[in-house]
Amino acid sequence: MNLPNKLTVLRVIMIPFFVVFMLTDLAGQYSNYIALVIFCVASLTDMLDGKIARKYNLVTNFGKFMDPLADKLLVGAAMICLIPMDxxxxxxxxxxxxxxxxxxxxxxxxxxxxxxxxxxxxxxxxxxxxxxxxxxxxxxxxxxxxxxxxxxxxxxxxxxxxxxxxxxxxxxxxxxxxxxx
Incomplete structure (x- = not known):
């Protein structure tokens, strides 16, 4: 598995951790800030994996499928978490x-x-x-x-x-x- 695909998989793995910190007080008053850091890092991997894949000709069918799916999962999870917070x-x-x-x-x-x-x-x-x-x-x-x-x-x-x-x-x-x- 090449680096862009690993970054995509990492983004997917980060989503449950993001959701846990968004919806719980696991880290007390810092939970939202931890969720924010996770979201920002995951968002940056989105930008980074595409740039690396195109620059080094590492575009794969897995990446073509999983990269947009990972983006949709991350953004969708975040928006759903924001609903009960009004x-x-x-x-x-x-x-x-x-x-x-x-x-x-x-x-x-x-x-x-x-x-x-x-x-x-x-x-x-x-x-x-x-x-x-x-x-x-x-x-x-x-x-x-x-x-x-x-x-x-x-x-x-x-x-x-x-x-x-x-x-x-x-x-x-x-x-x-x-x-x-």
Whole structure:
């Protein structure tokens, strides 16, 4: 197993630890900060594994499958943890996770037709906005300004999620006809 794939597996392994620290007081008042560090490290492995894989030509089928899945698991777990903390409305989490299922299904249909759907800039912006949103929400800074920034980040992530979905479908609409949908 090459280094990018090991980083992807490490990201998946980090998710349960992140969830434990997010949802418990295992480390007392430091639990959220430990969860934040785990989330940040896991997010950095996402960026790092892709760069290493492309730079050293270490792209594998395992990586193509597991890397986006690991990202979805990490971000989805984080957003679900934020719901009972009243930091993120459930309906927004449902919209964001639904987009991930739609795009994953879309990619499966495309691959059956021999079409590869590459990540778009909108998709990358969406992921970065979601990660910043999650980091800021975990930080839970006090004050009206912080609440306003949280709200802006939540709706920015939501808008970019919907825009990236529309962009993927619009740019790859031939999948809908060739894929038998």
């Amino acid at each position: 930091k993120l409305p459930a309906w927004i989490v449902i919209v964001i996770i639904s987009r991930e299922f739609i795009i994953s299904g879309f990619r499966l249909v495309a691959s059956d037709s021999g079409i590869v759907i590459a990540a778009s800039y909108w998709g990358k912006f969406k992921t970065v906005s979601q990660m910043f949103m999650i980091i800021f929400l975990i930080l839970d800074l006090p004050g009206h300004t912080a609440v306003m920034i949280e709200t802006v980040l939540i709706y920015l992530a939501l808008i970019l999620t919907v825009v990236s979905l529309i962009d993927y479908i619009a740019k790859n609409k031939e999948v809908l006809t060739k894929g038998g949908m």
